Amino acid sequence: MTSVQPFVFPGIGPRVVFGHGTIGQAAAEIGRLGRNKALVLSTLQQTRDADALSAKLGKLSAGVFAGATMHTPVEVTETAVEAFRASGADCVVSLGGGSTTGLGKAIATRTGADQVVVPTTYAGSEMTNILGETMNGDKITRRDPSILPETVIYDVDLTLTLPVGMTVTSGLNAIAHAAEALYAPDRNPILSMMAGESVRAFAKALPVLVANPSDRDARASALYGAWLAGASLGGASMALHHKLCHTLGGSFDTPHAETHAILLPHTVGYNATEAGDLLQPLADALGGAPGKALHRFSASLGAPTKLRDLGLTEADLDRAAEMAVARPYPNPRPFDRDSIRALLQQAWEGQEPQL
Numbered sequence: 001m002t003s004v005q006p007f008v009f010p011g012i013g014p015r016v017v018f019g020h021g022t023i024g025q026a027a028a029e030i031g032r033l034g035r036n037k038a039l040v041l042s043t044l045q046q047t048r049d050a051d052a053l054s055a056k057l058g059k060l061s062a063g064v065f066a067g068a069t070m071h072t073p074v075e076v077t078e079t080a081v082e083a084f085r086a087s088g089a090d091c092v093v094s095l096g097g098g099s100t101t102g103l104g105k106a107i108a109t110r111t112g113a114d115q116v117v118v119p120t121t122y123a124g125s126e127m128t129n130i131l132g133e134t135m136n137g138d139k140i141t142r143r144d145p146s147i148l149p150e151t152v153i154y155d156v157d158l159t160l161t162l163p164v165g166m167t168v169t170s171g172l173n174a175i176a177h178a179a180e181a182l183y184a185p186d187r188n189p190i191l192s193m194m195a196g197e198s199v200r201a202f203a204k205a206l207p208v209l210v211a212n213p214s215d216r217d218a219r220a221s222a223l224y225g226a227w228l229a230g231a232s233l234g235g236a237s238m239a240l241h242h243k244l245c246h247t248l249g250g251s252f253d254t255p256h257a258e259t260h261a262i263l264l265p266h267t268v269g270y271n272a273t274e275a276g277d278l279l280q281p282l283a284d285a286l287g288g289a290p291g292k293a294l295h296r297f298s299a300s301l302g303a304p305t306k307l308r309d310l311g312l313t314e315a316d317l318d319r320a321a322e323m324a325v326a327r328p329y330p331n332p333r334p335f336d337r338d339s340i341r342a343l344l345q346q347a348w349e350g351q352e353p354q355l
């Protein structure tokens, strides 16, 4: 019998409302928080959905701020905080992917506003107390209780419009959270179960969604997987994979979900030498050695598989490898500049990992 290792269970993030058409419960959820006026946040691309939500909220709405952008630039946040204060709002409703959730978190941590998040991608930020903000081209990430949203409304219907390419890369972004939670030094049995269940949900849902993006059951399964993965990210510390993605996204401006999708088979394959047993749920869900199976799964879904396709040069890889080892952090397998450089080369060329 395997013994239960000692652990700390930090609890599982915000209140969650999950289903089809659940956006209809936004007003009730704002009321439940004791709030009266919500500023609705979105990107420019999702203005129409944000306007519709604002109209539905009626006198509970303080208007729409549709200026959220990738990597939460501080200049955008400052404009949004001014709009928040001028509108008389006492909470935000963030409708969109990780970029919009990031803006809501940045407003909340500066003003004390409550957050209701309505996620429309699988990024998982809504379940974490993590905020990455960019200033003068530098991305700084921190964890703080004031960043964690109060309520999350998962409405499967809002994910039906997520384009297939983004569905796949965002799903792989979520699997990355689950993978690193499985081998995190502060893992616990509940989050490990959730992480394994997340990978199984995506393994079933993503192939169906590539064939038919309107499949409602597969959309529900993927969003359920996103919740589980987000909770995993929120409850455990992240290692090599997230740090490398952070380096590439923050300093080379590579797109978030694609960067995760491309690097994941390589970072997982690298760590599989030391954490193969912990990664077993992932290997079982996808069939085969974890990195290799992820590589094949991604390729079968038409996901990007080469860093070179994101416009990175081999000289960029040299610099990225140096940056990635500048600040040490725990990882199942030790690494140095040369091992990271080799991993990045493999990902740049899109080679299949050994493990």
Ligand code: NAD
Pocket: 043, 044, 045, 046, 069, 070, 071, 072, 096, 097, 098, 099, 100, 102, 120, 121, 122, 123, 124, 125, 126, 128, 129, 130, 131, 132, 158, 159, 160, 161, 162, 163, 166, 170, 233, 256, 257
């Ligand atoms: P995103 O939020 O930037 O969305 C990408 C594009 O897709 C946007 O134009 C958006 O409006 C559009 N979109 C979103 N949902 C849609 C839908 N259902 N239908 C049609 N279009 C839709 O992308 P993302 O990958 O969700 O988020 C990336 C950002 O989130 C990054 O800045 C990343 O650092 C952050 N993030 C943070 C955490 C955290 O815990 N702090 C976790 C994951 C991601």
